[in-house]
Amino acid sequence: MQYWLIKSEPDAWSWDNQVKEGVSMWDGVRNYQARNNLKKMKKGDLCFFYHSVSERSIVGIVKVVKEYYPDPTDETGKFVVVDVRPKKKLKKPISLDQIKKEKKLKDIALIKQSRLSVMPLKKSEWSLILKMSL
DNA sequence: GCCAACGTTGGC
DNA sequence: GCCAACGTTGGC
Numbered sequence: 001m002q003y004w005l006i007k008s009e010p011d012a013w014s015w016d017n018q019v020k021e022g023v024s025m026w027d028g029v030r031n032y033q034a035r036n037n038l039k040k041m042k043k044g045d046l047c048f049f050y051h052s053v054s055e056r057s058i059v060g061i062v063k064v065v066k067e068y069y070p071d072p073t074d075e076t077g078k079f080v081v082v083d084v085r086p087k088k089k090l091k092k093p094i095s096l097d098q099i100k101k102e103k104k105l106k107d108i109a110l111i112k113q114s115r116l117s118v119m120p121l122k123k124s125e126w127s128l129i130l131k132m133s134l
Numbered sequence: 135g136c137c138a139a140c141g142t143t144g145g146c
Numbered sequence: 147g148c149c150a151a152c153g154t155t156g157g158c
Contacts, residue, residue: 009143031153115142
C-alpha cells in the first residue's frame with residue numbers, strides 16, 4: 001500500500017468535479033516523472049487531492065481503483081492514466097502554508113519540486129497530514 | 135550530445 | 147499578472 005499526492009488546478013478539474021463524476025481517469029499528465037509515479041500506483045493506493053494555483057490546499061482523498069493504462073487524450077501514446085474514485089473529503093483543507101510550517105514535511109516534493117504533479121508520500125508524512133486535517 | 139530557445143507550471 | 151524554475155524541443 002502506497003500513498004501519493006496528486007495535483008490539479010481547480011479551474012481545470014476540481015474535487016467537486018471528482019465527486020460528481022465518481023470514478024474517473026486521472027488524465028492529462030505530460031511529464032515523465034509524474035507518469036512514472038502513475039505507473040507505480042496499485043489498486044487500493046490512496047492519494048491526497050491537492051488544489052494548486054488559486055487554492056493551494058489539500059482538499060480530499062481519492063482511491064486508485066484501476067492501475068495504469070494508455071492516456072486516450074495523448075496522441076503520442078507515451079503517457080498513461082489511472083482511474084480514481086473519491087474516498088473522503090478532508091474536514092479541514094490543509095493549506096500549503098501549513099505544510100510549509102511543519103518541519104517534518106519540509107522535504108516532500110510538493111515543496112521541493114513544486115512543478116511535479118504526481119508524487120509519492122511516506123506513510124509518516126501521510127499520517128501527519130491526515131492528523132493535521134482533524 | 136549539447137545547449138539555447140521556448141513553453142508551462144504554479145507560487146507569490 | 148508576473149516571473150522563477152524547470153522540462154522539452156530542435157538546430158547544430
